[in-house]
């Protein structure tokens with residue numbers, strides 16, 4: 107049986123009259139990579155900040171490793187490591203110097219050089235922080251979060267702003283943390299990242315948790331394995347929901363998207379209907395449904411434009 111390591115019950119955070127997090131509940135199991143996915147402003151960072159003691163909840167409660175995040179914050183801090191979006195690093199120190207400094211803050215810490223190696227920073231050991239790339243700085247921020255050997259690690263949008271290769275390197279690091287038995291809670295607005303990295307995903311929108319499951323189960327919940335994307339070359343008066351197999355009709359950018367459980371039937375009836383009305387279909391693409399489609403299905407908006 108999996109052990110629940112984080113309990114979140116009805117957490118609320120308000121900024122003045124605005125409710126940024128509106129009564130959310132979830133649990134995180136020991137050893138899993140748990141993702142909080144949602145568009146900008148969904149309340150992901152605020153949720154994470156309440157869990158790590160940076161913001162006091164206005165309602166509800168949460169505990170980590172059995173410790174209440176408000177009452178027992180000191181204990182919580184011993185078992186968690188945190189990398190925030192806006193970690194300020196001392197630019198003039200070297201990688202090694204800042205890690206030694208952080209290690210000195212704790213009674214117990216991991217050996218510094220293996221940690222530098224795990225974060226793929228060995229050749230930067232003596233480099234000043236200001237000379238590091240975005241991805242290297244992000245990996246250093248994670249190293250700093252790991253220096254006291256926490257078993258639960260919080261990462262706030264760890265790959266935002268990184269190039270594809272730096273993102274992949276960071277994904278590998280997160281996989282390795284999981285292999286070591288660490289529990290990782292990360293926020294992201296990249297659905298591909300959430301899909302690849304996370305055992306389970308909580309989808310947030312406008313302060314609410316709107317879905318929580320494994321990536322595969324979330325996609326399966328659409329009851330539509332495939333998405334057919336296309337445009338008509340001119341305005342068309344067709345009831346697309348009546349086409350064979352179509353479960354839902356959506357739009358993504360300027361394309362129409364048909365979600366279907368019968369790909370062949372949908373394509374055939376789309377083409378026949380277009381032919382009978384003298385319409386040309388352009389930019390036709392067929393793909394499997396994704397977490398982005400789950401978000402669109404639930405909110406009517408795209409993760410990117412929400």
Ligand code: ATP
Nearest residue numbers: 121124126144145146147148149150151152153295
């Ligand atoms: P992002 O991906 O942009 O970080 P997010 O999902 O993490 O988004 P939050 O940063 O938690 O979202 O913000 C949730 C909402 O609360 C947003 O509408 C934001 O503008 C608002 N907000 C966040 N911090 C404050 C603050 N200190 N004062 C007032 N409003 C705030």
